[in-house]
Amino acid sequence: MLGLSAHVSNAELINVADHGIKPGDDASLALYQLIDSIADKKDVTLFFPKGQYEFYPENALEIYRAVTNHDNSLKRIAFPLHGHKNITIDGNESTFMFHGRMSPFSVVDAENVTLKNFSIDWARSFHDELPVVESNKAEGYVVVEVDPERYPHEIKNRKLHSIKYNWKDDMGSQIVFDPETRSPIYDTKAYNVAFWNDYTATWQGDRRVKIESKFSREPPPVGSVLISYGTHPTSRLCPAIHLDGSKNIKIEGVTVYAAGGMGIIAERCEDIHVDRMTVTSTEDRLISTRADATHFLGCKGTIMVENSLFEHMLDDAINVHGAYIKVVEYMGDKKFLCEISHFQQWGLIFAEQGDKVALLSRKNILPFYETEVTATEILNEHRVIVTVNNVPDKLPEGPLSMENLTWNPDLIFRKNTIRENRARGLLITTKGKALVEDNYIAPQMHGILIEGDNNNWYESGAVKEVIIRNNQFVNVGFEGGTRYPLYAAPLLREEQHYGDGHYHSNITFENNTLKSFNGHLVHAFSVSGLKIHNNTIEFSKDYPKIDEFPSIDLVYCDNVEIHNNQSKGFGKDMEIKASSDTTNVSSENNEGFK
Numbered sequence: 047m048l049g050l051s052a053h054v055s056n057a058e059l060i061n062v063a064d065h066g067i068k069p070g071d072d073a074s075l076a077l078y079q080l081i082d083s084i085a086d087k088k089d090v091t092l093f094f095p096k097g098q099y100e101f102y103p104e105n106a107l108e109i110y111r112a113v114t115n116h117d118n119s120l121k122r123i124a125f126p127l128h129g130h131k132n133i134t135i136d137g138n139e140s141t142f143m144f145h146g147r148m149s150p151f152s153v154v155d156a157e158n159v160t161l162k163n164f165s166i167d168w169a170r171s172f173h174d175e176l177p178v179v180e181s182n183k184a185e186g187y188v189v190v191e192v193d194p195e196r197y198p199h200e201i202k203n204r205k206l207h208s209i210k211y212n213w214k215d216d217m218g219s220q221i222v223f224d225p226e227t228r229s230p231i232y233d234t235k236a237y238n239v240a241f242w243n244d245y246t247a248t249w250q251g252d253r254r255v256k257i258e259s260k261f262s263r264e265p266p267p268v269g270s271v272l273i274s275y276g277t278h279p280t281s282r283l284c285p286a287i288h289l290d291g292s293k294n295i296k297i298e299g300v301t302v303y304a305a306g307g308m309g310i311i312a313e314r315c316e317d318i319h320v321d322r323m324t325v326t327s328t329e330d331r332l333i334s335t336r337a338d339a340t341h342f343l344g345c346k347g348t349i350m351v352e353n354s355l356f357e358h359m360l361d362d363a364i365n366v367h368g369a370y371i372k373v374v375e376y377m378g379d380k381k382f383l384c385e386i387s388h389f390q391q392w393g394l395i396f397a398e399q400g401d402k403v404a405l406l407s408r409k410n411i412l413p414f415y416e417t418e419v420t421a422t423e424i425l426n427e428h429r430v431i432v433t434v435n436n437v438p439d440k441l442p443e444g445p446l447s448m449e450n451l452t453w454n455p456d457l458i459f460r461k462n463t464i465r466e467n468r469a470r471g472l473l474i475t476t477k478g479k480a481l482v483e484d485n486y487i488a489p490q491m492h493g494i495l496i497e498g499d500n501n502n503w504y505e506s507g508a509v510k511e512v513i514i515r516n517n518q519f520v521n522v523g524f525e526g527g528t529r530y531p532l533y534a535a536p537l538l539r540e541e542q543h544y545g546d547g548h549y550h551s552n553i554t555f556e557n558n559t560l561k562s563f564n565g566h567l568v569h570a571f572s573v574s575g576l577k578i579h580n581n582t583i584e585f586s587k588d589y590p591k592i593d594e595f596p597s598i599d600l601v602y603c604d605n606v607e608i609h610n611n612q613s614k615g616f617g618k619d620m621e622i623k624a625s626s627d628t629t630n631v632s633s634e635n636n637e638g639f640k
Contacts, residue, residue, distance in 0.1 A: 057091040057134060060084070069097025069140075074124055075105035081126060084133075091134040094164070098141040103148050103211075111152065112393020112427060113290075114313045114343050116282040121149040128154040137164020144168045144284075146211035147306065151287040158294045165301035166286045172306035173275040173333050173360070174199070174208050177225075179254065181265040187258040188239070188265040189250055190272055196330070199255065206247035206255060208274065217241040218277030221360070221468055222266040223332045228358065229466035230490045231270050232589050233526040236263035239272065275336055275360055282307040282337055282390070289315045291395070293347075296321070302335060303328050309359075310340040314395050314453060317347035323354040325363075334358040339467075341365045344394070344450060346478075350458040356467065363464040363489070365473040366457050366480075367498075368506040370406065371396050373446040374429070380420075382432045384448055387504035392427040401452040403434065408445040410546045411500040411536055414438070416451065449506045454478045464488060470495045471522075475505055480512040488520040492533040496550060499537035508536070512553045519560040524589050528569065531560055535571035535601075544602055545627070548574035556580050564592035565613070565620050571601040578608045585615030596623035597639065606631045613638030 065080045067073045084090050106122035113121075124144070127133060133156070142164055144150060150166050153159055174197040180189035192199050198209040208215040220239055224231040231237065238261060239245070245259035266272055275281060284306030289295055293316040301324040302309040309325045312318055325339040339356040340363065342349050349366060356363040369391055374383040386392050397403055397419045404413035421433040432448065456478040464471040465488040472487075474480050475498045487493045496509055514532060523529025536549040549572040556579040560567065563586045570576050578598065597613070597620035600606060606628065613620045619640035624631055633639075 057089045057132065058087065059091050059093055061093050061095065063095050067094075067099070069095075069099055071100065072102045072105065073099045074101050074103070077124060078107045078126065085130065089132040091136055094137050094140045096138045096140050098143055101142060101144045101148055101150070103146045106148060109152075111149070111288070113285060113288050113307070113311060114394050115311060115337070115341055115390050116285055116307045117279045117390065118393055118427065119283055121152065122147065123149045123152045125151045127152065127156050127159060130156045130159065132158045134160040134162065135164070136162055139163055141165045141167060145170070147213075147284055149284055149288060152290075153288065153292050153295065154290045156292040159292060160296045160298065161287065161300055162296070162298040163300075165303060166305070167303040167328065168306075170211055171304050171331060171333070172210070172281070172284070172336050173273055175332055176272040176274065178266045178268055178270045178272055181268050183264045186260070186265070187256055188272070189254055189256050192253055192255055194253065201247050201249060201255070204246040204248065206257070215276045215280070217274050218281065220272060220274045223271045223273055225269070225271055225332065227466065228327075228332055230468050230525070231266075232524050234490070235525060237266040237270070238262040239266070241274075271332060273333055273360070285309070285311045286335070287311070289313070289318065291315065293317060295319070297323055300324075301326070302339075304331075305335040307336055308338045308341050309335050312342045313344055315342070315345045318342070318345065318349050320351040321353055323351075325356045325359060327358040332358060333360060335360065337361040338365055339363045342367075342455065343391075344368050344396075344453045345455045346453045348456045348458065351462060352458070352460050354462045356462065357465050359467040359469075361468060362470045362473055363462070363467065364459060366455065367473065367475040368450055368454060369394060369396060370447040370449055370500045370504040370506045373405075373448060376437075376441060377431070380434050380437050382434070382448065383429065384432050385429050386427070387447070391504070396430060396448075397422055397432060397450050401450055403432070404449045404451055405438075406447045406449060406500065407442055408447050408500050408542070410543055411498070411538070411549065412547050413449065414442065447500050451477065454507070457481065460484050462486070473497065474509060474512060475507055477507055477510050480509065482512070482514045483516050485517045486520065487517055487531070488522065490525045491523060491529050493519045493522040493531035494533070496532070496534040496553065497537050498549065501539045501542060502537055508549045508551070509553065510551055514553075514555045515557045517558045519558060519562070521561060521563060521586055521588050523564055523566060526592065528566075528595050529564075530566045530569045531558070532568045534573050534576075535569065544572055548572050548602070548604060551575045553577070554579070560584065561586045563587070563589040564595070565597045565616055566595065567597045567611070567620070569599045570603050570606075572603070574604040576603055576606045578606075579610055581611045583611070583613045583620070596621040598622045600624040600628045600631065603628045604630055608633040609635060611636045611639060
């Protein structure tokens with residue numbers, strides 16, 4: 047679990063300045079030509095003298111790329127590291143500044159790649175930040191201030207449009223931030239603006255726009271900042287770093303200030319080490335990346351993320367998972383016609399010859415048969431024919447799915463800080479061993495979500511061994527409602543059922559300290575083998591108190607140990623609740639719990 051392959055380099059050092067690449071100039075064409083010229087070199091470092099390098103799309107290499115959990119398109123790529131081996135990009139603390147819809151790093155079918163010592167930013171961010179200067183609940187409107195230089199907008203037909211590099215965005219997904227805390231405002235879902243409905247926008251002078259709309263409860267308050275970040279299918283076109291089909295990748299000392307997608311998105315990669323990475327906003331912005339800081343789909347080996355800071359993202363800090371794909375039909379002769387289930391996974395390489403896969407019922411999302419892939423035939427981005435070496439004598443009735451069992455990485459996530467972001471801290475659904483230790487975790491929603499679902503995002507799979515220890519959880523769940531430091535539960539739809547067997551297994555939550563306004567500790571559903579040991583939870587006055595939900599909530603779990611936990615300052619004993627179908631629960635020496 048702990049081993050990552052190390053590449054000891056005696057690399058040829060190439061100073062990019064010797065190839066006409068200089069700070070202040072558009073580096074796109076010259077850099078592409080340089081990278082192309084060294085494609086056959088066995089060991090090389092590209093060294094950038096410190097400065098700010100500009101990258102524009104007009105002269106950048108364009109390739110169609112399917113990028114998982116993003117929107118597929120023709121991509122203008124600055125660093126196309128395709129098929130390279132033993133290459134290092136050393137930015138020497140430089141800034142790589144991008145303009146328009148560009149994909150900074152595309153690492154494909156590469157091996158022993160190091161990216162280090164640089165920052166990634168965009169001159170014009172992919173989101174907009176609109177301070178609220180007037181709010182009127184009775185009349186149903188809000189007035190926002192528009193910076194014409196940083197966040198230019200126009201109004202046509204009483205609709206507000208965001209002006210970007212060479213395109214315009216409709217108003218779409220949005221969230222309200224607090225500029226004092228630099229994080230989502232408490233209970234931010236109460237202030238949603240119905241841009242998808244019948245809203246109107248009118249200028250109120252040169253820099254102010256009145257937005258009349260329906261709100262989920264009331265308009266955003268004065269002093270808050272309305273963040274708008276676009277609509278599908280164009281809001282996730284530009285991740286900062288895309289890793290695909292590559293092996294032995296190290297990302298070290300890299301800062302991502304902005305991205306039109308995720309900071310890192312990796313698919314079908316083996317052994318990735320992220321060290322001292324920072325995802326944060328610039329001083330004059332509240333928001334960093336449009337989506338997750340880091341995201342890993344269908345990888346193997348070890349994913350190690352350490353000593354890093356993830357803040358101000360519009361989604362999670364890290365997500366590690368596989369993919370369920372739908373079985374459209376059994377074609378006979380051991381062939382299954384399958385469909386990539388989620389539209390933002392279209393183009394995914396689900397499996398190749400030699401991979402072990404499981405067949406599952408989508409009625410209970412549990413596997414019933416394991417076999418090996420002998421061939422795959424990709425028909426298009428949506429569908430693939432998967433041939434296996436054996437099938438059961440009889441397939442069960444109802445919808446089926448397939449899951450890849452080979453590509454499940456171990457995860458080590460330690461000594462990192464997660465804070466001031468929309469959504470969750472960590473999402474973990476890998477069958478590999480996962481260790482989460484010595485982190486500071488303070489997101490808006492769940493601290494750690496161990497989910498898996500076969501009818502929504504189609505993110506597999508059931509965990510087998512997760513250890514969460516020695517972490518600090520601070521005010522987790524300030525979105526409000528049932529948000530927990532640890533929330534372990536598969537997502538089931540109305541047409542799906544549980545009770546045929548437990549989904550997750552062997553989760554340990556121990557020696558963690560929690561500062562909490564809501565008293566939440568662990569929610570677990572369909573888990574066999576859960577240990578909640580030696581945790582301390584202390585009351586926080588930082589947000590309005592919530593006390594209507596259990597501190598520990600167990601539904602359809604088995605073999606649960608709740609030992610030596612302590613709660614302080616809540617003015618009452620915290621509730622441990624177990625459903626009637628939860629079995630074999632041991633609860634001992636829990637001070638301040640009932």
